[in-house]
Amino acid sequence: MSEIRLMMGNEAIAEAAIRAGCDGYFGYPITPQSEVLEYLMAEKPYERTGMVVLQAESELAAVNMLYGGGAAGKRVMTTSSSPGISLMQEAISYMAGAEIPCLIANVVRGGPGLGTIQPSQSDYFQATKGGGHGDYCLFVLAPSSVQEMADFVKLGFEMAFKYRNPVMILSDGVIGQVMEKVELIDPIPRRTQEEIIKECPWATTGKTPDRERNIITSLDLDPIRQEKHVMNLKEKFEKMKEDVMWENIQTDDAEYLIVAYGSSARISQKTIDLARNEGIKVGLFRPITLYPFPEKELERLSKQVKGILSVEMSLGQLIEDVRLAVHDRVPVEHYGRVGGSVHTPFQVLEALKEKIVNKY
Amino acid sequence: MDVKFESWKEIIKDENIAFKKTKVLTDNILSYCPGCGHGVVHRLVAETIEEMEIQDQTIGIAPVGCAVLAYDFFDLDMQQAAHGRAPALATAIKRLYPEKFVFTYQGDGDLAAIGGNETIHACNRGENITIIFINNGIYGMTGGQMAPTTLEGMVTSTSPYGRDPKLMGYPLRITELIAMLPGTYYVTRQAVYKPAYVRKAKKAIRKAFENQKLNKGVSFVEIVSNCNSGWKMTPVEANKWLEENMLKTFPLGDIKVDGELVKEL
Ligand SMILES: Cc1ncc(C[n+]2csc(CCOP(=O)(O)OP(=O)(O)O)c2C)c(N)n1
Ligand code: SF4
Ligand SMILES: [Mg+2]
Numbered sequence: 001m002s003e004i005r006l007m008m009g010n011e012a013i014a015e016a017a018i019r020a021g022c023d024g025y026f027g028y029p030i031t032p033q034s035e036v037l038e039y040l041m042a043e044k045p046y047e048r049t050g051m052v053v054l055q056a057e058s059e060l061a062a063v064n065m066l067y068g069g070g071a072a073g074k075r076v077m078t079t080s081s082s083p084g085i086s087l088m089q090e091a092i093s094y095m096a097g098a099e100i101p102c103l104i105a106n107v108v109r110g111g112p113g114l115g116t117i118q119p120s121q122s123d124y125f126q127a128t129k130g131g132g133h134g135d136y137c138l139f140v141l142a143p144s145s146v147q148e149m150a151d152f153v154k155l156g157f158e159m160a161f162k163y164r165n166p167v168m169i170l171s172d173g174v175i176g177q178v179m180e181k182v183e184l185i186d187p188i189p190r191r192t193q194e195e196i197i198k199e200c201p202w203a204t205t206g207k208t209p210d211r212e213r214n215i216i217t218s219l220d221l222d223p224i225r226q227e228k229h230v231m232n233l234k235e236k237f238e239k240m241k242e243d244v245m246w247e248n249i250q251t252d253d254a255e256y257l258i259v260a261y262g263s264s265a266r267i268s269q270k271t272i273d274l275a276r277n278e279g280i281k282v283g284l285f286r287p288i289t290l291y292p293f294p295e296k297e298l299e300r301l302s303k304q305v306k307g308i309l310s311v312e313m314s315l316g317q318l319i320e321d322v323r324l325a326v327h328d329r330v331p332v333e334h335y336g337r338v339g340g341s342v343h344t345p346f347q348v349l350e351a352l353k354e355k356i357v358n359k360y
Numbered sequence: 361m362d363v364k365f366e367s368w369k370e371i372i373k374d375e376n377i378a379f380k381k382t383k384v385l386t387d388n389i390l391s392y393c394p395g396c397g398h399g400v401v402h403r404l405v406a407e408t409i410e411e412m413e414i415q416d417q418t419i420g421i422a423p424v425g426c427a428v429l430a431y432d433f434f435d436l437d438m439q440q441a442a443h444g445r446a447p448a449l450a451t452a453i454k455r456l457y458p459e460k461f462v463f464t465y466q467g468d469g470d471l472a473a474i475g476g477n478e479t480i481h482a483c484n485r486g487e488n489i490t491i492i493f494i495n496n497g498i499y500g501m502t503g504g505q506m507a508p509t510t511l512e513g514m515v516t517s518t519s520p521y522g523r524d525p526k527l528m529g530y531p532l533r534i535t536e537l538i539a540m541l542p543g544t545y546y547v548t549r550q551a552v553y554k555p556a557y558v559r560k561a562k563k564a565i566r567k568a569f570e571n572q573k574l575n576k577g578v579s580f581v582e583i584v585s586n587c588n589s590g591w592k593m594t595p596v597e598a599n600k601w602l603e604e605n606m607l608k609t610f611p612l613g614d615i616k617v618d619g620e621l622v623k624e625l
Contacts, residue, residue: 023456024452024455024456026452052452052455052456054451054452054455056448056481057477057478057481058477060445060448060477060478061445061448061451061477061478061481062448064441064442064445064448064449064452064478065448065449065451065452066452067439067441067442067445067448067449067452068421068439068441068448068449068450068451068452068453068456069452069453069456071439071449071453072419072439072452072453072456072457074452074456076452076456090442091442091445094442098439098440193457204419204437204438204439204453205419205437205457206416206417206418206419206437206460207415207416207418207435207436207437208416209416213431213434213435213436213437213438214437214438215431215437215438215439215440216438216439216440217422217431217439217440218440219428219429219440
């Protein structure tokens with residue numbers, strides 16, 4: 001039996017982890033996501049499911065704990081916010097290179113630098129274009145509700161193990177802090193060691209006599225072999241497109257389009273209603289996976305509209321993927337507050353009129 | 361590049377064997393310089409694992425440093441860590457698989473410089489792991505730069521006039537530091553440049569692995585080692601220099617046994 005509760009996004013992601021059969025959570029406090037570790041410590045999942053919870057000495061250590069646990073086939077996760085995620089980039093790159101599954105949630109705050117503790121969406125490039133050094137991509141999910149914060153934990157683990165790759169939940173301070181109704185799944189049991197060995201024959205679970213040793217490394221000094229490895233990774237990043245996700249809201253008759261993800265999509269949903277009250281036929285396209293980006297669907301929609309407003313709490317990062325998808329077929333403009341300020345539906349409406357509707 | 365000495369195979373017959381390699385080491389040719397302590401310590405760790413019959417339950421972690429390819433030499437499930445992060449990996453593996461034996465193998469740059477924080481906190485949490493620490497007073501892999509353990513006055517490529525503590529700080533005795541932490545259960549400093557010391561080091565490594573059965577905290581074995589390439593010496597000169605210089609700053613012997621300090625710090 002599933003259960004319905006009123007929770008904040010950060011609590012929902014924590015509870016969802018316990019219920020998704022997560023084996024280990026490793027984290028370091030940072031606003032606006034400290035409630036995840038606080039919730040888990042209070043909840044004692046080690047008594048409920050045997051799940052390990054540990055406050056690490058830094059994000060550097062926390063994410064390397066993910067490396068160790070993920071490479072041993074366990075379902076491991078961490079959460080942090082922008083400055084902490086920056087610190088994690090080294091190991092994220094190593095895990096992409098060594099093909100280690102894990103789940104990382106970024107409850108984004110405004111930056112650069114220490115910035116602010118208020119919500120932002122300015123880590124889009126970092127999340128969707130690799131983030132650390134080297135040629136790689138993460139599978140990136142963008143929740144726009146507390147429900148999706150919870151749902152994407154199970155989905156995130158599935159994708160992480162399907163592709164043997166780190167998965168990122170790109171959230172923000174709004175979704176992390178807001179309280180909403182959430183339907184929680186029935187607990188899924190943690191996998192047994194036998195199940196892990198069967199599902200992850202590559203994992204370092206101890207070299208038994210029936211097999212060769214398992215080595216988890218991102219190193220290969222031979223450029224020909226390393227090139228082959230990176231090309232294999234590329235194939236995997238391409239294959240991820242089969243799991244692309246998006247949502248179309250009132251797009252059927254739309255003459256204009258807003259593209260937004262996460263909390264900006266929630267805000268823009270209201271804008272759509274306001275605009276339609278004024279007779280402006282606008283729809284909302286919400287990418288749910290930011291990598292893979294739902295480019296085909298956006299391209300299709302672009303053929304029916306006169307202009308697109310890309311709405312994001314940033315100086316304009318998402319807009320680059322939007323433009324790539326629509327090939328300059330229609331004008332694309334950006335709107336968004338930055339530095340921890342959150343735009344209102346009315347501000348988005350103003351921008352829509354000024355930058356798109358009145359012009360095209 | 362695989363070097364193959366096919367002709368050796370004819371000689372390798374049971375009747376000719378006077379000395380046998382442990383099965384926990386692979387047949388891959390070691391990448392270490394001749395005379396380097398890394399190879400000896402590899403053998404001691406592998407022999408220990410064979411003797412304890414825990415090959416199928418052991419997960420090792422290779423560092424960044426000359427031992428980065430340790431997974432080519434140990435016939436074990438192994439993970440290769442980012443520079444200095446091995447104790448964080450080991451923490452997670454051991455907590456997620458408490459019944460397995462988990463060890464890190466790290467150089468002095470890896471463990472005491474870039475990974476100093478991970479080392480101290482894994483030790484302070486009392487993780488039930490074994491740490492093998494190869495202290496050669498230098499960054500061997502990158503061509504002989506100064507390490508936190510480089511001796512006062514010692515010449516390296518980044519301390520070309522000798523390490524001046526006023527400019528570059530003092531040699532870091534991290535082993536003494538971590539022995540003070542209640543999370544460490546066994547802390548010892550050994551060497552492998554003489555047969556008698558090799559035997560002692562082997563005993564220490566055995567104890568450090570056996571301790572994991574007790575679940576009482578970190579077992580930490582420092583090996584004062586050489587780096588003849590980085591020190592720009594022959595292997596014989598390097599061992600002599602080690603004895604005459606390294607051991608003054610890094611004296612051999614147990615520091616903490618069964619959770620009790622046995623040496624005044
Ligand atoms: C983040 C990062 N910084 C620097 C390096 C370059 N690097 C490789 S090995 C090494 C030093 C290793 O020295 P030590 O740990 O003492 O090992 P040894 O080679 O002496 O056994 C350095 C600085 C790296 N690989 N990664
Ligand atoms: S460079 Fe130094 S530490 Fe590295 S293998 Fe050679 S002698 Fe050993
Ligand atoms: Mg060294």
